[in-house]
Amino acid sequence: MQHFFVTPSQVEGDSIRIEGADVNHMKNVLRMKVGEAVMISDGNNLKYRCRIAGYEEECAVLRVEEEMLVDTELPSKIYLFQGLPKQDKMELIVQKAVELGVCQVIPVAMKRSVVKLDEKKAKKKAERWQQIAESAAKQAGRGCIPEVQPVISYREALSKAAELNVLLLPYELAEGMKTTKEVIRKILPGQSIGIFIGPEGGFEREEVEQAMEAGAQVxxxxxxxxxxxxxxxxxxxxLMFHLEAE
Structure with missing residues (x-):
């Protein structure tokens, strides 16, 4: 069944109106006919099983058959602070991270990041990554579309991460799997979690130290x-396996 997202304001009783690019996709790409079933998520923990009632100019009208609570979201919000990688690796990272339940992806310009994006290129990349996030959210049956943030500096990333309950930083020079398992075991459902990942060249030692000063666990x-x-x-x-263990 095809899956689309709307805002809560587009849900009016037993009717949902879809506008924008999704209408063209439904009508001209998927060639969906009146009477076909479709799943709608409102990004606010509700989903609706609907049927297409008809098409109007630049609008698809859906009739709600069943309202359900979303059960596909993790019990914790996870933020992926991804060191800006080369080539199109970020597209893969965004797609798979959304499938695995990430709440937000934040590309970070780190010291060993090879790619340098000017404002125009960064904006274009962010738009592309957000499109990939939306497609992945639809495919995975997510209850919301995770946001892909614009590229930020490492200092800005640490400032944003300070608001979270748990910060994890995988580091190739770290040792002690027993300690890592204990760190993961102590994370509770409902806690907000940040994950810092370095670019291809990894983290500079200074970046690791700065993250630890900000409360990150290596x-x-x-x-x-x-x-x-x-x-x-x-x-x-x-984390998905750990948080959904119950």
């Missing part, structure tokens, strides 16, 4: 060195 992901596009997804997978 952890290891094992004896193997993981690529930047693998490390964050590994932590997200571990």
């Amino acid at each position: 952890i290891t992901l094992g004896k193997r060195i993981l690529r930047t596009e693998t490390a964050g997804l590994t932590v997200l997978s571990i």
Whole structure:
């Protein structure tokens, strides 16, 4: 069943009106007919099983058949602070992070980030990443569309992370899997969690120290060195398994 997102204001009793690019996608790309079933999420913990009642000019009108609570979101909000990688790796990271339940992806310009984006390129990239996040959210049946933030500096990332309950920083020089397991075990559902991932070249030692001063816990992901596009997804997978254990 096709899945689309609306805002709560677009839900009016037993009727939902879809506008914008989704209308063209439904009508001309998917060629969805009147009477076809569709799932709608309002981004506010509710989803609706609907059928297409008809098309109007630049609008699709849906008839609600069933209202349900969303049960696909993790019990904790997880923020991925991703060191800006090369090429199109960020697209893969955003897609898979959304599938694994991330709340927000924040690209971070770190000292070893090779890619340097000017304001125009950064804006264009952010728009592309947000489109990927929306598509992944639809595919995964998410109850909301995770936000991909504009690229920020490492200092700004640490300031934003200070608001969170738990900060994790996987580091290739860290040791002690027992300690890492204990750190993960102590994370409780409902706590907000930040994950810091370095770019291809990893973290500068100074960046690790700054994160630790901000309250980050340095952890290891094992004896193997993981690529930047693998490390964050590994932590997200571990947290998903841990938080949904009940």
